[in-house]
Amino acid sequence: MPSEHFPASNGMLPYWRTEPHRLDNFRSTEALPKESDIVIVGAGYAGSSLAYHILDQVPPGDKPPSITILEARQACSGATARNGGHMKPDIYNFVATIEAEHGVEAAAEVAAFEANHVHAIKDFVDKEKIDCDYTVTKAIDVQLSSDHFQKLKNGHVRLVSNGSEPTKQARFVNAENAESFSSVKGAVGCVTYDAGSIWAYKFVLHILEKVVSQGVNLQTHTPVSKITKSTNNSPSSAKWAVQTARGTITAQKVILATNAYTSALAPQYQNKIVPVRGTCCRIAVPPGSTAPRLTSTYTLRWNSWDYDYLIPRADRSIVVGGARTAFIDKLDNWYNVSDDSRVLESAVRYFDGYMQRNFVGWEDSNAYTDRVWTGIMGYSSDGLPHIGSVPGQKDQYILAGFTGHGMPQIFFAAEGIAKMVVGGMTFEETGLPRLFKTSQSRLDKQENKILKSAPQSGSSQAKL
Ligand SMILES: Cc1cc2nc3c(=O)[nH]c(=O)nc-3n(C[C@H](O)[C@H](O)[C@H](O)COP(=O)(O)OP(=O)(O)OC[C@H]3O[C@@H](n4cnc5c(N)ncnc54)[C@H](O)[C@@H]3O)c2cc1C
Structure with a gap:
């Protein structure tokens, strides 16, 4: 390598x-x-x-x-x-791991620092009149595994009871309402709080x-x-x-x-900052499509490592990042890789019919993958x-x-x-x-x- x-x-x-x-x-x-x-x-x-x-x-x-x-x-x-253009602070997820390793004060510092970006960047964009489609909205973290949802709830309870103020912002939606709340098929729980999207x-x-x-x-x-x-x-x-x-x-x-x-x-x-391949796509909807308009950002999470993130755009297209399940089995596909000149074919196929598969009301939308691209992230060990x-x-x-x-x-x-x-x-x-x-x-x-x-x-x- x-x-x-x-x-x-x-x-x-x-x-x-x-x-x-x-x-x-x-x-x-x-x-x-x-x-x-x-x-x-x-x-x-x-x-x-x-x-x-x-x-x-x-x-x-x-x-x-x-x-x-x-x-x-x-x-x-x-x-x-x-990237995915998702300005989404972590107030309860990896932050719970941080709390377990370093204590609640250090974890709450991270959560507060990240949460502050969402509204402070909005103020900055407004002040500087930056034309970058910055939108503050709600993130909906959609859980598709009951076990994983339970783990997240446990972490959330621990953070809040230990005094992590920013974590209190997260609102939980349980299984009986998760699908109607999120419009995601098979949702068993949701967590929602403030996030942004941006043309970075x-x-x-x-x-x-x-x-x-x-x-x-x-x-x-x-x-x-x-x-x-x-x-x-x-x-x-x-x-x-x-x-x-x-x-x-x-x-x-x-x-x-x-x-x-x-x-x-x-x-x-x-080995402390490792180049890691990420994949995103833009899903477009043809004019006259029946697809419901999305206004929140989303994360669809199947388990701890398999998740996608989505931001809706004003033209009704959706930028989706993730597709990890399509390529994570081979380390050479994604770890210690700095070539962003091509996409992995398996990742391209992953996005075919993505919205139809996952979102209620999108079955006849004719949504299609307009473009798929690769970017190199700097993962810290x-x-x-x-x-x-x-x-x-x-x-x-x-x-x-x-x-x-x-x-x-x-x-x-x-x-x-x-x-x-x-x-x-x-x-x-x-x-x-x-x-x-x-x-x-x-x-x-x-x-x-x-x-x-x-x-x-x-x-x-x-x-x-
Ligand atoms: C596919 C993908 C999806 C992502 N989705 C999200 C998301 O939705 N939300 C989120 O929070 N984050 C996301 N990220 C991560 C986010 O984009 C990065 O954390 C952030 O953009 C990093 O910014 P940066 O300026 O540090 O790095 P970069 O934007 O990579 O800038 C580093 C620059 O340094 C230059 N450079 C490097 N080495 C040299 C050199 N030797 N000489 C001269 N120039 C050099 C590079 O060319 C590059 O332009 C995603 C990343 C990828 C790749």
Whole structure:
């Protein structure tokens, strides 16, 4: 298996990238700058949010640092543009596992941090007038296994009785009403609470446009091959030499916003942030279809590892992510894979007749699969993102490892890093969830929850 996973040069076209922004292939300057105060590697949700928050943290009247964003492919061409668009906080599911391992305070911190994203991003989108279809609605987690539903209920009861405030928002619907409540065939229970849906590519490109207009140098099609300590030949004694095919740029501070591809530049994250293949599709309905309009987002869960997630779109199409059952049996299909140039045929077949199969009233809808695509997620071996100072590498930071769940984590995690980078705060002073801090002890741990979550292991851990 290859140990170095760089973004593939020929990633396939996902639905979300079918309306490219004018900055898609943008380079602020023809030549790469020789130096920059801060270099951010990666122009996805994380890289763009970092640039925004760094500028936002600079006190009025102070000179902002120079920032360069280096992106291997087009702007926002990684996981962010290939996802399900589901802004769904985890307030009771994996959070219950966290509570069992780390206690209720740490678990509640994660739940509150994620829940806050849903409404705070809405405020931000409204304030900035971002055209990205952001919608706040209810998530409906539909359970199709009574045993699993019972496990979730037990976790929920434990979290609430131990004092996890954000978990109280989750409302449970029992078996007798589950199918009529959700319109999902065979539902044996539901859990519902606030969530959002978003066209993340448009959100990111709006932010990039804003920061570029404020002086950030964006360089697309500039893969970084290596980051080394600078030999200090540059006039400003920059600390880092960031090597690319177009030359080397030196920087005082480097931030890795490289998610799945992090270990290619920071080998200490190998096996700690693993590239994992995800699959999504867009299901369209022809004009005049009898399909009922969906307004909530959904998760359909058959067991701890087999689940899909759905967001409805204003044009009545549905974006569905998951299809794990179609490919999870072979590890090479999905684990330690960075090729997003093709989809697995078994995953394509999985989506045929999906809505007709699963939703009441959709049988004669003529809904059809319009497009299927692949994206590469950065799964963290302990299920938690790595955020903060890279251990032992002063002035190098990381914001990565979102385990297919970055939408309700990244924007305000980036704010936390900006406070460290601009304001000199410690991780603890930022108020980010303590468990998200990257640390040597996490890098030293041998556990691998990713493989544990595969059905072959027999001891699956659920993610949303
Ligand atoms: C199929 C799929 C479905 C998903 N569904 C959801 C969902 O519904 N809800 C949810 O919360 N999350 C979901 N996710 C996860 C979510 O998309 C990610 O957590 C989030 O987008 C990560 O953002 P990012 O900026 O860290 O990573 P990315 O968007 O991957 O950005 C990283 C960028 O870094 C660049 N890069 C990497 N290495 C280098 C290098 N060496 N040099 C230069 N540039 C480099 C990449 O090209 C890329 O553009 C899904 C992901 C996938 C793939």
